[in-house]
Amino acid sequence: MSRPEEFEDDLLYAMTRTGEGFRTEPADLVAGGYRRGRSRWRRRSTAAVLGGAAALALVGTGTLYLTGSAGPAPVRAAAAPSPAAGSGSGTPSVAPSAPATSAASPAVKPVGGDEVLAAFQALLPKGQVTDGRGTGTEPADGKPWGGGVAAGASLVFDDGRGRSAMGISLGRLGEGDPGRAENTCPDGKLVPYDACTTTTLPGGGTLTVLQGYEYPDKRATTKWWNAKLIGADGRQIELSEWNSPAEKGSPDSRPQPPLSAEQLKAVVTDASWDRVIAAIPVPAPVKPRDTSHEYGQEEILAIAAKLLPAGLTEAKTGGQPGYANFVVDDGRGESLVEINVQDWSGGKSPAGEIFDGVAPQPDGTKVVVRKQAGNPAGWIVDTLHADGLRVVVAAYNSGSQRTKATRSTAALSDDQLKAIATAAVWKLKK
Numbered sequence: 396m397s398r399p400e401e402f403e404d405d406l407l408y409a410m411t412r413t414g415e416g417f418r419t420e421p422a423d424l425v426a427g428g429y430r431r432g433r434s435r436w437r438r439r440s441t442a443a444v445l446g447g448a449a450a451l452a453l454v455g456t457g458t459l460y461l462t463g464s465a466g467p468a469p470v471r472a473a474a475a476p477s478p479a480a481g482s483g484s485g486t487p488s489v490a491p492s493a494p495a496t497s498a499a500s501p502a503v504k505p506v507g508g509d510e511v512l513a514a515f516q517a518l519l520p521k522g523q524v525t526d527g528r529g530t531g532t533e534p535a536d537g538k539p540w541g542g543g544v545a546a547g548a549s550l551v552f553d554d555g556r557g558r559s560a561m562g563i564s565l566g567r568l569g570e571g572d573p574g575r576a577e578n579t580c581p582d583g584k585l586v587p588y589d590a591c592t593t594t595t596l597p598g599g600g601t602l603t604v605l606q607g608y609e610y611p612d613k614r615a616t617t618k619w620w621n622a623k624l625i626g627a628d629g630r631q632i633e634l635s636e637w638n639s640p641a642e643k644g645s646p647d648s649r650p651q652p653p654l655s656a657e658q659l660k661a662v663v664t665d666a667s668w669d670r671v672i673a674a675i676p677v678p679a680p681v682k683p684r685d686t687s688h689e690y691g692q693e694e695i696l697a698i699a700a701k702l703l704p705a706g707l708t709e710a711k712t713g714g715q716p717g718y719a720n721f722v723v724d725d726g727r728g729e730s731l732v733e734i735n736v737q738d739w740s741g742g743k744s745p746a747g748e749i750f751d752g753v754a755p756q757p758d759g760t761k762v763v764v765r766k767q768a769g770n771p772a773g774w775i776v777d778t779l780h781a782d783g784l785r786v787v788v789a790a791y792n793s794g795s796q797r798t799k800a801t802r803s804t805a806a807l808s809d810d811q812l813k814a815i816a817t818a819a820v821w822k823l824k825k
Contacts, residue, residue, distance in 0.1 A: 503673050503674050504674070505531060505532045505533035505674055506531045506532050506533070506546060506670060506671045506674045507529075507531040507533050508528070508529035508530045508531040508533075508546075508548070509529055509531075510529070510531060510671075511529040511530065511531050511546050511547065511548045511565075511671060512527050512528065512529030512548040512550070513529075514548075514667050514668070514671070515529070515548040515550065515561075515563055515662075516550070517667070518661070518662045518665055518667065519552060519561075519654075519662075520554055520653070520654075520658070521554070522552055522553050522554035522555065522653075523552070523553045524550050524551070524552055524553075525550070525551045525553075525558075526549075526550060526551045527548070527549070527550040527551075528548065528549050528550070529546075529547070529548040530545075530546055530547050530548070531546050531671075531674075532545075532546050532671070532674040532675055544566055544567065544675055544676065544678065545564060545565060545566040545675065546564075546565045546566075546671050546674075546675065547562065547563055547564040547565060548562070548563055549561065549562040549563075550562075551640050552636075552653060554653050556649050556653065557638070557648035557649030558639075558640040558648045558649075559636055559637055559638060559639070559640070559648070559649065559652050559653050560636070560637045560639060560640055560641050560642055561634070561635065561636045561637075561654075562634070562635050562636075562642075563632070563633065563634045563635075563662070563663075564631075564632070564633050565630070565631070565632050565668060565671050565672060565675070566630075566631045566675060567628075567629045567630055567631065567672065567675050567676070567677055567678060568625065568629040568630075568631050568678065569629060569677060569678035569679055569680050569681050570629070570680040570681065571680050571681040571682065571683055572629070572678070572681045573681070573684070574625065574631065575625055575629065578593065578601045578602075578603050578623055578624075578625045579593050579603060580592070580593055580603060580605065581605070582713040582714075582720070583795075584711060584713065584720060584722070584731055584794065584795045584796065584797075585611075585713075585720070585795070585796050585797065586607065586611050586797070587607065587608065587611060587613070587795070587797045587798075588605055588606060588607035588608070589606045589607065589618075590604075590605075590606040590656070591603065591604065591605040591606065591607070592604055592656070596624075596626075596664065598626070598627050599626075599627035600624060600625060600626040600627050600630075600664075601624070601625050602622065602623070602624050602625075602660060602663070602664065603622070603623045604620075604621070604622045604623075604656045604659055604660060605620065605621050605622075605623075606618070606620045606656065607619055607620070607621070609637060609639075609642065609643065611797050612797055613797070616647055617637055617638060617639045617642075617643075617647055618637065618638045618647075618651060618652055619635060619636075619637055619642075619652075620635070620636050620637075620652045620654070620656075620659065621633060621634065621635045621636075621659075622634045622656075622659035622660055622662070622663045623663070624663040624664060626672075628672070629677065629678075630668075630672045632663040632664075632668060632672075633663070634654075634659055634662050634663050636652040636653065636654055636659070637652055638650065638651055638652045686716050687824070688738060688823075688824040688825065689716045689717050689736075689738070689824070690716070690717060690736040690824070691716055692712075692713075692714035692715055692716065692718065692719045693719075695714065695717075695718070695719035695734050695736060696709060696712055696714070696719045696721065698818075698820055698821070699719065699721070699732075699734055699815060701820075702814065702815045702818050702820075703723065703815075704807070704811055706725065707723040707724075707725060707806065707807075708723065709721035709722075709723065710722045710723070710724070711794070717735060717736055717737060718733070718734070718735050718736075719733075719734050720732065720733045720734070722794045723806050723807070724794075724806065725806045727802050727806070728793075728794070728801040728802040728806075729793070729794025729801065729806075730790055730791060730792065730793070730794065730802065730805045730806035730807070731771075731790065731791040731793060731794055731795060731796060732788070732789070732790045732791075732805075732806075732807065733787075733788070733789045733790075734786070734787070734788050734815070735785075735786075735787045736784065736785070736786050736821065737784070737785040737787075738783065738784060738785075738823060738824070739779060739783045739784070739785045740782060740783025740784070740823055741783065749763060749777060749779075750763065750777075750779050755781070756817075758781060758817075758819075759780070759781025760778055760779065760780050760781060760817050761778065761779040762776065762777070762778050762813060762816070762817060763776070763777040763778075764776050764777075764809050764812075764813065765777070767789075770799050770800050771791045771792050771793035771795075771796065771798070771799065771800040771801075772791065772792055772800065772805075773789050773790070773791050773805075774789065774790050774791075774804070774805045774807070774808075774809060774812060775787065775788070775789040775812075776788050776789075776809065776812040776813045776815075776816045776817075777816075778813075778816040778817055780817075780821060780823070782822065782823040783823055784821055784822065784823040786816045786817075786821050787816065788807075788812045788815050788816040789812070790805035790806060790807040790812060791805055792804055792805050
C-alpha cells in the first residue's frame with residue numbers, strides 16, 4: 396500500500412467523483428472532500444484533492460483520475476552536491492499560451508531530459524542548483540517516456556536563503572478532457588491554504604497559483620506552493636516548490652519557498668516551453684462523460700436545504716457533480732456537512748463490505764451509521780436505497796475537515812443525518 400499521506404490524497408480526490416470506476420474499501424476507511432488532490436493538488440486540483448482522515452467512506456484509493464496530470468519527476472534530497480549556478484537572472488517575462496497545434500509532427504525532434512532541465516534552470520533566479528534531473532520526450536528502451544505524453548524536471552535550488560525542492564511537469568490535454576476546465580482554487584474547507592488565485596491569460600488559458608502546505612492537516616510545517624497552467628491549446632504545465640530540500644521527510648530549510656507567486660507564473664507561462672509542448676503529441680479527444688443521471692452540486696444543496704432541521708441554514712457551500720458540502724451553525728459553532736450521491740444500480744459499483752449483512756428497512760433502504768474518530772471527528776450515515784442510489788451524509792465537530800474540533804459533537808445528530816440520507820426525495824435518475 397502507498398504511504399498514508401498518498402492514500403489520503405488519492406482517496407480525497409476520488410471521494411468527490413461519482414459514477415464509473417469506483418471501488419469500495421472496508422467501512423472503516425473514510426475519506427471526503429477534495430481531490431487536488433492530486434498527487435495532492437496535482438491530482439488535488441484536481442481536484443481536486445483533495446479529505447483525508449476524516450470524511451465519508453465511499454471509495455478506495457482513487458481509481459478515477461480525470462486531469463491526466465503526469466506530475467513532476469520525483470523530488471529527493473540533494474546528495475553530494477555538485478554546484479551549478481542557475482543561468483537565469485531574475486524573473487523572466489510572461490508570454491501567453493502558444494496557439495493550438497493538431498499533433499506533434501514527425502518532423503519535430505524529441506526534446507531531451509537535459510534540455511528540459513536546462514530550460515527550467517534558465518528560468519530561475521541566480522542561485523545554486525543541485526540534484527538536477529530531467530526527463531524529455533525522447534524514446535527510452537525503444538518506447539517514448541510516459542507514452543510520449545509528458546516531460547519534466549526536478550532539482551534543489553538555493554538562493555542563499557536555504558535549499559528548496561522544485562519540480563515542473565509538462566503535458567497536453569485533449570479536446571473534451573475535463574482537466575481543461577478543472578483549474579481552480581480548491582475548497583478551503585477541505586484543502587487549507589494561505590493564498591490562491593485563478594486568472595484567465597491572454598489567449599484563453601487559465602492559471603491557478605496556490606500557496607499551501609505539503610500536509611493539509613499541517614502535521615508538518617513544510618509549505619507547498621504550486622502554479623498550474625492550462626493553455627487554450629491544451630498544454631498543462633505545473634510547477635511546485637517547497638521550503639525544504641525534499642517534498643517529504645526533510646526539515647524546513649527556510650520560512651517560505653523561494654519563488655513568489657509572480658515568479659511561479661512567469662516560469663510556467665514562459666515561451667521557452669513551446670518547443671517541449673510541440674514535441675508532445677496531442678491526445679485523442681475525450682468523449683464527455685454522461686452526467687445527465689448525476690445529481691449536481693446545486694441540486695444536492697437545494698434538496699439538503701429543505702431537509703435540514705429548523706433553524707439551520709447552509710453557508711459556505713461548495714462541491715461538484717455528485718458531491719456537495721456546506722457549513723451550518725446552531726449557535727454552538729460551525730459544523731461542516733458533506734453529502735455524496737452515487738448511482739450503484741445495475742452493478743455499476745460493487746457494494747463490497749459496506750452493506751454486507753445489513754438488513755433493509757421496510758422501504759428497502761440499507762443504513763449504516765458510524766463515527767469517524769479524529770480531530771475533528773465525523774458522524775456518518777451511509778445509505779443504499781432500494782433503487783440502487785447511494786446517499787452518504789456526514790457532519791463534523793468543526794467547520795472544516797482540516798481544523799481542530801471547535802465543539803464536542805456535530806450540529807446534526809445521527810437521527811437527523813439519517814433523516815436526510817433516507818429521505819424519499821432521493822430518487823435514482825434514469
